[in-house]
Amino acid sequence: MGFAGESPIFGPLLLSAQLALVTTILLLIIGMPLAWWLSQTQSRFKPVAQAIVAMPIVLPPTVLGFYLLILLGPNGAIGSWWVQVTGSALTFSFLGLVIASCVYSLPFAVQPLQSAFEALPRQTLEFARTQGASKIDAFFSVAVPMSRRGFVGAAVLSFAHTLGEFGVVLMVGGNIPGETRVISIAIYDSVETLDFSSAHQMSLLLLAFAFVVLLSMFVINRRWSLR
Amino acid sequence: MTEQAASFKGDTTIALRHVLRRDNFELNVDVRIPASGITGLFGESGSGKTTLLRCIAGLEAGMAHDRRPVHLRGIGYVFQEPQLFPHLDVRSNIEYGRRRSTARQVDRDQVVEMLGLTDLLDRSPDGLSGGEAQRVAIASVLLRSPRLILMDEPLASLDQRRKDELLPYLDRLHDELSIPIIYVSHSIDEVSRLCDHLLLIDAGKIVASGELHAVLSRLDVPLLSGANAGCVVDARPQRYDKQFNLSELAFSGGVLSVPGRYELRETTVRLRIAAQDVSLCLSRPDGTTILNIIEATIDDVRTINSSSTLVRLAAGSDFLLALVTRRSAARLDLKPGDRVFAQVKSVTVKR
Numbered sequence: 001m002g003f004a005g006e007s008p009i010f011g012p013l014l015l016s017a018q019l020a021l022v023t024t025i026l027l028l029i030i031g032m033p034l035a036w037w038l039s040q041t042q043s044r045f046k047p048v049a050q051a052i053v054a055m056p057i058v059l060p061p062t063v064l065g066f067y068l069l070i071l072l073g074p075n076g077a078i079g080s081w082w083v084q085v086t087g088s089a090l091t092f093s094f095l096g097l098v099i100a101s102c103v104y105s106l107p108f109a110v111q112p113l114q115s116a117f118e119a120l121p122r123q124t125l126e127f128a129r130t131q132g133a134s135k136i137d138a139f140f141s142v143a144v145p146m147s148r149r150g151f152v153g154a155a156v157l158s159f160a161h162t163l164g165e166f167g168v169v170l171m172v173g174g175n176i177p178g179e180t181r182v183i184s185i186a187i188y189d190s191v192e193t194l195d196f197s198s199a200h201q202m203s204l205l206l207l208a209f210a211f212v213v214l215l216s217m218f219v220i221n222r223r224w225s226l227r
Numbered sequence: 228m229t230e231q232a233a234s235f236k237g238d239t240t241i242a243l244r245h246v247l248r249r250d251n252f253e254l255n256v257d258v259r260i261p262a263s264g265i266t267g268l269f270g271e272s273g274s275g276k277t278t279l280l281r282c283i284a285g286l287e288a289g290m291a292h293d294r295r296p297v298h299l300r301g302i303g304y305v306f307q308e309p310q311l312f313p314h315l316d317v318r319s320n321i322e323y324g325r326r327r328s329t330a331r332q333v334d335r336d337q338v339v340e341m342l343g344l345t346d347l348l349d350r351s352p353d354g355l356s357g358g359e360a361q362r363v364a365i366a367s368v369l370l371r372s373p374r375l376i377l378m379d380e381p382l383a384s385l386d387q388r389r390k391d392e393l394l395p396y397l398d399r400l401h402d403e404l405s406i407p408i409i410y411v412s413h414s415i416d417e418v419s420r421l422c423d424h425l426l427l428i429d430a431g432k433i434v435a436s437g438e439l440h441a442v443l444s445r446l447d448v449p450l451l452s453g454a455n456a457g458c459v460v461d462a463r464p465q466r467y468d469k470q471f472n473l474s475e476l477a478f479s480g481g482v483l484s485v486p487g488r489y490e491l492r493e494t495t496v497r498l499r500i501a502a503q504d505v506s507l508c509l510s511r512p513d514g515t516t517i518l519n520i521i522e523a524t525i526d527d528v529r530t531i532n533s534s535s536t537l538v539r540l541a542a543g544s545d546f547l548l549a550l551v552t553r554r555s556a557a558r559l560d561l562k563p564g565d566r567v568f569a570q571v572k573s574v575t576v577k578r
Contacts, residue, residue: 123306123310126306129286130284130304135296138298141323146313
């Protein structure tokens with residue numbers, strides 16, 4: 001990522017895209033079993049799990065960032081272990097940002113998936129089972145394809161939400177060009193230094209991107225529901 | 228708490244043993260059914276029909292005896308609402324179970340032809356009518372080559388026209404395949420038409436089980452009194468009267484005239500005679516509009532409520548039932564052994 005620091009706009013943009021992409025992929029992988037469990041369980045711990053997953057929506061990003069900084073820092077539980085194993089710190093690194101983003105955007109992946117799974121007709125899955133599919137088989141061959149709208153929603157929201165994060169990144173990642181200087185930080189920086197022209201360009205880019213992504217999501221959903 | 232097993236000992240019978248306790252319901256079933264033909268499971272809403280099917284399929288949690296998971300039981304399930312996979316076309320839908328099964332007793336092309344699906348294979352399930360969708364679901368289940376098929380009121384969500392359209396397919400299923408079927412219904416008409424064997428369920432318990440004709444002629448089952456009371460007889464077409472469009476069908480106890488033409492090549496026709504459509508005379512009635520008068524011997528008489536009496540008549544080797552008022556039964560002093568003339572007001576042809 002060394003070259004990324006050279007251009008004031010391109011570098012942060014690329015870094016943001018990379019961060020959002022990696023986070024989205026990880027969140028779909030983590031979110032899928034978690035959302036499935038939440039949609040199927042009758043455990044009395046379900047409300048507790050739901051509350052924990054939803055917390056990042058309510059908490060100020062600075063609070064989340066503060067705790068993550070403590071946890072991931074060289075003296076924190078995870079951070080100190082990471083330093084022992086790899087010799088480098090998690091905070092103020094791209095990997096640290098990925099972990100923080102996964103926590104921060106978790107509800108945006110889990111909730112669309114969970115509602116999609118909950119909307120599945122129970123008998124259709126039972127039918128798959130009586131047709132010879134194991135639980136895992138029925139999940140991947142029936143539940144997942146029938147919930148594709150949920151997956152699109154989860155991917156779009158995770159990606160967009162990660163792209164727009166600011167507070168958590170600032171707390172955990174700081175502002176290191178090419179490593180943690182994502183586009184939202186770069187915009188803030190430009191404004192601080194009165195470089196309104198760069199701020200304009202980057203903001204407009206994000207604005208257009210957000211619109212195009214949301215528009216295509218709604219168009220896809222409309223197509224699928226009309227089929 | 229449940230305890231259950233559907234075991235297939237030998238090849239002639241299937242044992243169903245299922246116990247399930249819930250807050251205000253207990254299912255307790257221990258019965259054997261033939262491992263061939265269609266067994267009707269008849270009972271009122273809430274009697275436990277669906278719960279029993281779900282236990283047999285393994286869809287009710289917490290079982291104690293049969294610990295095999297649902298997908299390894301080899302039991303096919305046709306739900307009341309056809310459960311098709313919306314993301315797959317009809318072809319892939321009917322292949323779904325087949326690809327997951329090692330058994331290949333059922334021929335794909337035969338099933339597709341038998342259920343009339345040839346022109347539907349490339350369609351999406353979304354565009355199918357209720358009857359078409361149910362045929363696709365039935366084909367999917369058949370192609371999985373199950374050892375037993377459970378059908379939970381597969382016609383209940385269809386209107387009469389669709390029902391009439393699907394019923395002949397179910398007849399063919401019965402005639403052309405050797406897979407045993409348990410067919411749940413709360414319609415005595417459907418059961419009479421399709422089944423060979425009958426289980427009656429009430430409040431989670433099997434109250435009668437046996438060959439269809441035998442169970443239907445029982446007087447001691449409250450479930451089969453009133454409008455549900457009636458017998459089936461299998462008759463053979465004999466003659467067609469073109470002038471009045473009537474066919475004469477012979478059964479062991481006599482000849483019945485039915486509207487319509489029945490070809491001689493149809494070996495037997497199943498007729499249902501509802502008990503409320505049969506009245507009794509001590510002498511051969513004269514000057515009546517009733518066409519069908521069968522001479523019979525009273526076999527059993529049973530009072531079923533304060534005003535009605537159910538009479539079983541032996542006619543040849545078949546039974547007929549007559550629902551009469553208690554007052555008439557008393558006035559005519561009806562008792563077993565009496566010779567009577569049964570006036571049959573209407574006969575429904577079942578197949």
